[in-house]
Amino acid sequence: MKRAIIRVLFGECDPEKSWESGQRKSVDSDIVKSCKEPDFLAFVAGEKNYSMLHNLMDPQRIRLVDKNPWPWPKQVLLRNKIHLIGIALKDYDEVVYLDWDCISCRAAESKDLERMWLDLEVGQPIRSLGWKYVRPLCLWRKGHIRKCANTGFLYARRNIWPLVEDAWERTNRHLNDEVAVTRVMDDLTEGYRGVERWTELYDVIWARMRAPRCCPQTMWENKMTNALWVHYFR
DSSP states (O other), rough: OOEEEEEEOOOOOTTOOOOHHHHHHHHHHHHHHHHSSOOOOEEEESSSHHHHHHTTGGGGGGEESSSSSSSSSSGGGHHHHHHHHHHHHHHOEEEEEEEEEESSSSSSOOOHHHHHHHHHHHSSSEEEEEEEOOOOOTTTTSTTTEEEEEEEEEEGGGGGGGHHHHHHHHOTTOOHHHHHHHHHEEEETSSSHHHHHHHHOOOSSSSSEEOOTOOOHHHHHHHHHHHHHEOOOO
């Protein structure tokens, strides 16, 4: 199996819009921290974004896949994330994707990464963190509509990604990648089966949130022992 740990970078902010500028400054701060980590590849859209990373990390770990910073329109912001992960999965059989604010919490030795890949390859073809959001997201469910995948850490195999792209089209074109990922997970189990079953099938011990929201106690204890990354979730 050909595999990689990846991050993606796309987009540009409008300097006339203070909210966009503030968001990008926050992301840029996370990028500076994350670029110190040696174990990931960056898939990038936009020449300015490429130049930024070129000054922060080994250029051999950067892939400029599109000179346009918005391969998909800005109005469907996070469809660009789905797009770039899909490009990575054309080169790799399986990937672990990390948001820029999903930062190493302990040094990952080669044996840790080997254990992680062995664990991931025998489970479901797509896995992530879990979270309970304030706003309702999973509107196809009759209940539990705020419990959703959090893709600050995401594991995916090549053969599952077309289903994510399709789920985005039919579920939430106006929303984000996490809703599409959650829809695929629900489809694989013929519906949401509760937090315990979801955790058993889809959650991971290799990353954690800052707090155990929507995470059973036993899983949280396993995360505290094994997690290599913490998603700070700004």
